[in-house]
Amino acid sequence: MFEKVWQQHVVTEPAGEPTIVYIDLQLVHEVTSPQAFEGLRLSGRPLRHPERHVATVDHNVPTTSIADRLVIADQIANAQVSALRKNCADFGIELFDVQDADQGIVHMIGPELGLTKPGMTIVCGDSHTSTHGAFGALAFGIGTSEVEHVMATQTLPQSKPKSFLIQVEGGPNGSLPAGVTAKDIILDIIGRIGTDGATGYVIEYAGSAIRALSMEGRMTVCNMSIEAGARAGMIAPDETTFAYLNSRRFAPKGAAWDQAVAHWRSLATDPGAAYDRELHIDATSLAPSVTWGTSPGMVTSIDSSVPSLDHARTEADRKSFARAYEYMGIRPGTPIQEIKVDAVFLGSCTNGRIEDLRAAAKVVNGYHVDGAVRAMVVPGSQAVKRQAEAEGLDRIFKSAGFEWREPGCSMCLGMNPDILSPGERCASTSNRNFEGRQGRGGRTHLLSPAMAAAAAITGHFTDVRNWRFKP
Amino acid sequence: MQPINILTSIAAPLPLPNIDTDQIIPKQFLKRIERTGYEDFLFYDWRRIQEGPDAGKPDPGFVLNKPEYSGAQILIAERNFGCGSSREHAAWAIAQFGFRAVIAPSFADIFFSNAGKNGIILAALSEAEVQTLLERCTSNPRYRITVNLEAQTVSDEQGFRAGFPMDPFRKHCLLNGLDDIGLTLLHEDKLNAYESQRRHAFWLDPKPQNA
Numbered sequence A: 001m002f003e004k005v006w007q008q009h010v011v012t013e014p015a016g017e018p019t020i021v022y023i024d025l026q027l028v029h030e031v032t033s034p035q036a037f038e039g040l041r042l043s044g045r046p047l048r049h050p051e052r053h054v055a056t057v058d059h060n061v062p063t064t065s066i067a068d069r070l071v072i073a074d075q076i077a078n079a080q081v082s083a084l085r086k087n088c089a090d091f092g093i094e095l096f097d098v099q100d101a102d103q104g105i106v107h108m109i110g111p112e113l114g115l116t117k118p119g120m121t122i123v124c125g126d127s128h129t130s131t132h133g134a135f136g137a138l139a140f141g142i143g144t145s146e147v148e149h150v151m152a153t154q155t156l157p158q159s160k161p162k163s164f165l166i167q168v169e170g171g172p173n174g175s176l177p178a179g180v181t182a183k184d185i186i187l188d189i190i191g192r193i194g195t196d197g198a199t200g201y202v203i204e205y206a207g208s209a210i211r212a213l214s215m216e217g218r219m220t221v222c223n224m225s226i227e228a229g230a231r232a233g234m235i236a237p238d239e240t241t242f243a244y245l246n247s248r249r250f251a252p253k254g255a256a257w258d259q260a261v262a263h264w265r266s267l268a269t270d271p272g273a274a275y276d277r278e279l280h281i282d283a284t285s286l287a288p289s290v291t292w293g294t295s296p297g298m299v300t301s302i303d304s305s306v307p308s309l310d311h312a313r314t315e316a317d318r319k320s321f322a323r324a325y326e327y328m329g330i331r332p333g334t335p336i337q338e339i340k341v342d343a344v345f346l347g348s349c350t351n352g353r354i355e356d357l358r359a360a361a362k363v364v365n366g367y368h369v370d371g372a373v374r375a376m377v378v379p380g381s382q383a384v385k386r387q388a389e390a391e392g393l394d395r396i397f398k399s400a401g402f403e404w405r406e407p408g409c410s411m412c413l414g415m416n417p418d419i420l421s422p423g424e425r426c427a428s429t430s431n432r433n434f435e436g437r438q439g440r441g442g443r444t445h446l447l448s449p450a451m452a453a454a455a456a457i458t459g460h461f462t463d464v465r466n467w468r469f470k471p
Numbered sequence B: 001m002q003p004i005n006i007l008t009s010i011a012a013p014l015p016l017p018n019i020d021t022d023q024i025i026p027k028q029f030l031k032r033i034e035r036t037g038y039e040d041f042l043f044y045d046w047r048r049i050q051e052g053p054d055a056g057k058p059d060p061g062f063v064l065n066k067p068e069y070s071g072a073q074i075l076i077a078e079r080n081f082g083c084g085s086s087r088e089h090a091a092w093a094i095a096q097f098g099f100r101a102v103i104a105p106s107f108a109d110i111f112f113s114n115a116g117k118n119g120i121i122l123a124a125l126s127e128a129e130v131q132t133l134l135e136r137c138t139s140n141p142r143y144r145i146t147v148n149l150e151a152q153t154v155s156d157e158q159g160f161r162a163g164f165p166m167d168p169f170r171k172h173c174l175l176n177g178l179d180d181i182g183l184t185l186l187h188e189d190k191l192n193a194y195e196s197q198r199r200h201a202f203w204l205d206p207k208p209q210n211a
Helices: A002-008 A034-043 A066-070 A075-091 A106-113 A127-135 A144-153 A182-193 A215-228 A239-245 A255-265 A315-328 A354-364 A382-390 A393-400 A449-458 B027-031 B089-097 B109-116 B127-139 B168-176 B180-185 B188-197
Strands: A010-012 A019-022 A025-028 A053-056 A094-096 A121-124 A138-141 A155-158 A162-169 A201-206 A232-234 A277-282 A289-291 A299-301 A343-347 A374-378 A425-428 A443-446 B006-014 B074-077 B101-104 B121-124 B144-148 B153-156 B161-163
Touching: A002 A010, A002 A138, A002 A232, A010 B188, A019 B188, A025 A106, A025 A144, A034 A075, A034 A144, A053 A075, A053 A106, A075 A094, A075 B027, A106 A121, A106 A127, A106 A215, A106 A382, A121 A127, A121 A144, A127 A138, A127 A215, A127 A232, A127 A239, A138 A232, A144 A155, A144 B109, A144 B180, A155 B180, A182 A215, A182 A277, A182 A289, A182 A299, A201 A215, A215 A232, A215 A239, A215 A354, A239 A255, A343 A354, A343 A449, A354 A382, A354 A393, A354 A449, A382 A393, A425 A449, B006 B127, B027 B089, B074 B127, B089 B109, B101 B127, B101 B144, B109 B121, B109 B168, B127 B153
Parallel strands: A025 A053, A025 A121, A053 A094, A121 A138, A162 A201, A162 A277, A201 A232, A343 A374, A343 A425, A425 A443, B006 B074, B074 B101, B101 B121
Antiparallel strands: A010 A019, A019 A155, A289 A299, A289 A443, B006 B144, B144 B153, B153 B161
């Protein structure tokens, strides 16, 4: 599949230079674009295809209230959002602004609007662009110089990555063990291969457990490909993909839909295709996962303990482990379930979708957040927020003591006011547990939405497989 | 982009693997709309004391705060340097602080690309070679290393010499300080031809006419 998508986007392969690859869609947000627009102005270059660019505001917008979002108190953040508005107006790019019914995290709205389609090449100045690979698109994060490059040429010079097949087999019909989710699959993969295990590769996820995942689950898996160092993650499009896309705003309609589906079907990997590397995972042996350290690869299962130094594979890992114990304020050998949390964050481009909120609400229903915990839900987009409110999920969260916020990246990276205080420990459905990621000195543990919800209720990490769900 | 070829300098050791771009430049500095002025924010939190009465003051134990390493143009770290976020601000901060080369056993993909566009040489050596350099520059802050881009070598005055891989095109751009966009636009005829031959492929359009 990767090979076919790549070949269809080769503009030219000049001798002695990287391949020039055509980019079908560039997604734009406020943080990594201002210097790119400025570069175009300074060089006097036009933006080649405004219709292949779509923008939104997500990284630094407040999530507290509509009023706080319309006038951002942080002057520097406000200037950045204002710059995006001006740049989109000047260069003719459609912007889903903060008050728009379709605003949301950039990796949420692409799929929701049907902008993201199988077989496309998609880039964005954000590493979690890999999310869109769930549709069989080749999608990857780029830096600001490359953002400018795509604006000016609608192409990128790229050396061809290698291919990596990760085959995940589940039980009957691809089923996962109780309490195990897409998040646990990808955390397990990162734990196995390490945060640089897929550097230089595009991962193709396959196998019955992947096929059985919803589009939401597939997006969670592809989203965190970058956390294994991969250039991109991809899943071949199938009936699940087409059912999700059909009738979305920017999906082809009528006869054109059938024609498009026929094309998308042809992208599936041919049987017997060779990969540069392969990994096979038995998903029936997985358990809900929790990260314990400061790298997504520092992960273990809910029923185990913080690993000792003996588990470090190299001398460098030993140093990282020792540093992580200290930063996280955690001792090796501590059972994961004994670790108490101060905050719970439900949201992000990894787990801010409707299915994630449903899974969490199911756990929360009938309970109340532990007295020592502050918990918030930040839907990934306006569409998710509306849907959740229509289903009454907001009432479940609010009556349990969760804050119900406006959409954005929020506490995933703490660029807006949603941050942890030094030493605060957070159960987070996001994607990175780096030092200071959610606020200087903050301690992040990554886990699935249902597991985060359970931790919010009990005040410590809790095995959701033993949860007493209330009707 | 400033051309670069041969660089001889003292080197600052950062002996940790998986140094992510959130450490290189924390998120609060990503709100700026400028491309310059990031040098003071490089490793912002690591440069400061985190706890106690002196919290917020420069941490004298951090390598970039040590006067003996002042002026180092080479940074040495362990594997998977620059992982995480795509923020090019990480490359801007490193370059604007004064580093022109980073030596490590491996680099994350997006950072690798960003560094190349900002005139920074990334020299990937073996784990053992990096350990040797880390030991030498840790024990002797005046220890000098030469990075030769043309020859693709890292060497010192004590007989150390190791080669590093470098894509020929990237090398050409670094040596000559070339802007990629201009180079791509040299192929504009091919680009026009490509766009016109797939004009019918509406299934690859973000917003097709028939949506």
